[in-house]
Amino acid sequence: MAGGTKRLPRAVREQQMLDAAVEVFSERGFHETSMDVIAQRAEISKPMLYLYYGSKDELFAACIQREGQRFAEAFTIVGDPHLAPREQLRKAIEVFLGFVAENRSSWMVLYRQAVGQQVFMGQVQSTRDRLIELTAGLLEHSTREPMPDQDFHMMAVALVGAGEAVADRVAGGEVTPDFAVDLLESLAWRGLSGKKKGE
Amino acid sequence: MAGGTKRLPRAVREQQMLDAAVEVFSERGFHETSMDVIAQRAEISKPMLYLYYGSKDELFAACIQREGQRFAEAFTIVGDPHLAPREQLRKAIEVFLGFVAENRSSWMVLYRQAVGQQVFMGQVQSTRDRLIELTAGLLEHSTREPMPDQDFHMMAVALVGAGEAVADRVAGGEVTPDFAVDLLESLAWRGLSGKKKGE
Numbered sequence: 152m153a154g155g156t157k158r159l160p161r162a163v164r165e166q167q168m169l170d171a172a173v174e175v176f177s178e179r180g181f182h183e184t185s186m187d188v189i190a191q192r193a194e195i196s197k198p199m200l201y202l203y204y205g206s207k208d209e210l211f212a213a214c215i216q217r218e219g220q221r222f223a224e225a226f227t228i229v230g231d232p233h234l235a236p237r238e239q240l241r242k243a244i245e246v247f248l249g250f251v252a253e254n255r256s257s258w259m260v261l262y263r264q265a266v267g268q269q270v271f272m273g274q275v276q277s278t279r280d281r282l283i284e285l286t287a288g289l290l291e292h293s294t295r296e297p298m299p300d301q302d303f304h305m306m307a308v309a310l311v312g313a314g315e316a317v318a319d320r321v322a323g324g325e326v327t328p329d330f331a332v333d334l335l336e337s338l339a340w341r342g343l344s345g346k347k348k349g350e
Numbered sequence: 351m352a353g354g355t356k357r358l359p360r361a362v363r364e365q366q367m368l369d370a371a372v373e374v375f376s377e378r379g380f381h382e383t384s385m386d387v388i389a390q391r392a393e394i395s396k397p398m399l400y401l402y403y404g405s406k407d408e409l410f411a412a413c414i415q416r417e418g419q420r421f422a423e424a425f426t427i428v429g430d431p432h433l434a435p436r437e438q439l440r441k442a443i444e445v446f447l448g449f450v451a452e453n454r455s456s457w458m459v460l461y462r463q464a465v466g467q468q469v470f471m472g473q474v475q476s477t478r479d480r481l482i483e484l485t486a487g488l489l490e491h492s493t494r495e496p497m498p499d500q501d502f503h504m505m506a507v508a509l510v511g512a513g514e515a516v517a518d519r520v521a522g523g524e525v526t527p528d529f530a531v532d533l534l535e536s537l538a539w540r541g542l543s544g545k546k547k548g549e
């Protein structure tokens with residue numbers, strides 16, 4: 152090894168490269184990001200970056216996988232059996248929006264970059280499917296007298312869609328997580344509006 | 351002109367090429383689509399296709415622009431002043447999901463392909479912004495006693511997000527437009543669930 156190269160453990164170096172890559176991808180988008188800039192940000196050489204990750208596509212895939220996993224791990228605390236299903240749903244919304252607020256770069260990469268790129272869409276969709284399943288279960292367990300045709304799966308599709316749209320505004324700093332949690336919880340149980348005109 | 355080339359008016363030929371392109375992009379995705387296949391589908395030569403549209407990127411942009419405009423035009427019938435705001439909102443949801451059900455290729459191109467590609471995201475976002483603005487206005491006019499902190503814009507963000515998620519399931523044939531209209535209308539006014547356990 153040439154003098155001056157820090158001999159960090161491989162695992163530490165890998166995480167540093169991913170940190171840098173997530174930052175740069177979130178700032179510039181996939182297409183506008185070059186391996187040069189990521190190498191600079193990670194303070195390593197470009198050949199080293201290629202040695203570890205092979206190509207920009209592979210590095211991006213590694214970012215999505217790590218961020219998707221962190222996102223999924225954030226939800227493991229949700230399934231607390233001591234909470235009523237309705238409280239669990241509120242908790243799930245809080246965890247979701249809290250994660251987005253604290254990990255804006257993750258969100259930008261996962262949601263704004265990876266969605267729409269055929270190759271990575273599968274990974275995003277499988278995270279989304281887990282959220283929908285979780286939400287459908289909580290909705291079903293919170294409903295005392297379900298209608299015969301009540302489709303909890305499709306309700307959850309709608310609610311997760313609303314959640315993603317609002318989360319994107321949280322990531323953009325347009326709205327606070329607390330406000331967004333209240334909005335989504337109210338959407339789930341009471342609809343957007345209180346009383347309607349003419350009621 | 352060589353014998354055998356049909357001398358169609360330019361505008362007709364352009365629309366035929368776009369029809370073919372929208373079909374192929376929706377079936378294969380942007381990256382997997384080649385100009386060869388589009389030329390074959392449109393029954394013209396590849397040089398002719400390049401002559402008209404320059405590149406695959408430009409052809410895709412033309413597709414998004416045309417489909418986005420058709421989508422926007424579908425909404426011009428919504429602003430009927432004889433209808434109550436609440437009925438206008440239902441009408442808007444019907445028009446939205448009806449368009450998606452009848453124009454699945456449009457939807458696939460606009461929503462699944464164009465989203466996430468930085469270059470085209472602006473066009474998708476501006477269509478979405480128009481929908482959000484329309485929805486926010488209808489929600490506001492339908493609410494008799496708004497709360498002081500009621501944020502109709504963010505409510506509309508949530509509802510349009512839910513609408514896009516459900517529309518994608520309509521396009522995929524998982525749910526009928528009628529069912530989806532009822533679900534979204536109910537979401538807007540009453541929330542997903544009727545009675546909650548313990549109420």
